Amino acid sequence: MGRIRTAIIPRLAILGLAIGLVRCAPAETGLGDASLADIEARGELVVLTLDGPTTYSREDAGPQGYEVDLATAFAESLGLEIRFETRRDIDALLSALDRGEAHLAAANLTVTPARRARVNFGPAYKAVTEQLVCRRGGPAPTRLEDLPGTRIRVLAGSSYEETLEAIGEALPELTWSARTAGSAMPLLDSVDAGTIDCTIADSHLADFARRRHPELVVAMNLTEERPLAWAHSGEVEGLQGALASWFAEAHGEGFLEELDTRWFGRFGEFDYVDVARFVRRVQSRLPEYRNAFEDAAESLPFDWEMLAAQAYQESHWDPDAVSATGVRGLMMLTLSTAERVGIEDRRDPFQSIEGGAIYLADLYDRVPEDVRGEDRIWFTLAAYNIGMGHMYDARALAERLGRDKNSWADLAATLPLLSDPQYYETLRYGYARGLEPVRYVEKIREYRAMLDAQGL
Template identity: 45%
Template structure:
């Protein structure tokens, strides 16, 4: 063979190798111990919390999967669905965990991984819109914008084919920004996944779900085309007891407590954030420095107790912004419960004490939720419930289990056997649920007042309350 022929052959081989998909060049996580994951910044996927620690439903679930395999994770965080899918298609990552709706077109383009969350796609409008569309036939002349390259645009495109008069436009803005535009009445309606709507409505109470556009969809992971082996591992783990427990933990942390509000609650809270919270925010931040209990947690607790009314008085004799009893105030050295500075500091120290008295090996955020329950119902009743949980084969360190056991303190089949007897055990369950909701809404309002992380010396914060996620969204 001539030197010329060898040159042509070598060039051809190099060309063929260059044409191979990058996914074949990406070393497997079994080889490197590193799982490369594409995701998006957003409240229902991945974000950095107030302590600059990664959080989010997709983050938690993917981390648990990687830990089960003994792998580290290398995250690639993008701003849009299209960027995530491009990274997947180019073979730059092993997995996309980005709140992706399962679609036939995506199933053909990529290797489907396991699904983890059931959702519906919802048409969202302003609650004062007249007429508020409740049927597809009523969408004529309604301005609808949806995030570009999302599952929403595919769903609406199919509706346009079946119903004359429906029109929509794709928009480069994120779903959360479009929902805000609807709340501000600069846009008639948009479409969003139900899990996104649940989170965002707490910040924009005027948002109204006009109708469901799908009977049901699922969110799940995708892998590059041809990566069946890794997809099989992911599906096997997700379907295992460990995977199902991870899904339950994800739902409990991010979604299960949402839904306690109604429109009036949310509207009142947002109004109080504007007209009352600024008067006390520095006191909550100072109390965080002194006790380690986060300012947004303390503010949410105070709102639950008094709606930030420093002169609040109940018929039972508790009073002040933290609604302290006389005995509790005296034990804390608070001489004037109507003094907001003294009351907030006292309430923070009392909550910190409830927290400190719980076993140190209880993980967060469960330990903080149990401390809140103790603040509400009393330490004795909480100890009763923890002992009852053990007798029933439940985990006394798990808030998910304890919120099932606490109501039994009002059940005559159980409370006569406890040391402290009857208690309205259902109250702390709702108490904690509402405070968690309040924290999510309040945290963004407090964030601008807080000093930089390195500038504030605090007691060790046991649990960074619900944190402000970036103003980006999940596009389906």
């Protein structure tokens, strides 16, 4: 079976989209599109954006990012290809929009009065809070009056500067510096390195950054929730109406909620001990096994990072791990499973990885064909934990309860019932600790996202 990069393909499968042409050179000035009909005649939507882990990044398999998926979905609804153009910072992006170098700017832009005076905004699609992010053990003001004297650096031209300017009206002694960048991530890196005391970041980026740098702490919220929206010049007739119509539909059909969950709902509640331990082991243990994970994943329907995340959930990448029930090794194989996949020594980490991958591929093939996309992967991982028989039981019970037996969300709500005699006594394979595979899959997804945050 062919290899699929999980971070790309399942999202596009759900969206039913194909990423269009992406170029990094500046677009020609003055697109000459006076109306949406002109854009449709050209067949291409040009979108300005910024480099950032929650916005846009270039990958071998194509561009990735929340804004990439969102803008591509809008372009697809109009039957258009999409071309993304990156700019070095927010000021350059808005200036390029002023010059007519693109139709839209999609870059996690906060709607502020100052920006409204300069550009037009489409409908809001997400709300974020601006947070003061500092380092554990260093200066971390929790009150506005304690901000003066703190070394604060923020993204140049950002809404964060506007926030500090407003605070500075009451605290004239407040000072800060600004840095040009595509996102606040380089500044968050600097806070972790101790180069500066604190920075400001939107809440979703702060949450992401803490999985890369667990020593970061959110000292306080500096604003209430504020909307994000796409910017445009207001000069293209029909574009604002198309945006309003499409976003209303995207809200109503749950597309925005789904996309939000995919990009920003990947993490559970922040657990400093667990995250810090994971980051240490990414550095100390993972390098020894990375090539083995990469090789084994060639035969799997998901990428090596997902396999590595599952192995971490199983054993914390400890080849000597053993449970009270007799499963052991990096992939915690039972003796019967090891024999079935041809593994002689479960304690050999490389044999264990190979055996675990073979077993996963077999489980994936045994998941009913009606289960598709990412759901099929979550079914497979859950079956690795609880057994395929109990997964079949859960599907049967979900159908009995009027739920979608092919949806992981519905199955995750059904699996815990396998420990209730009212239900398990009526099922073929009987009792199971049904909550365990649900938590198992949740943690694997979180560790997979944390590997993304490490920038591997």
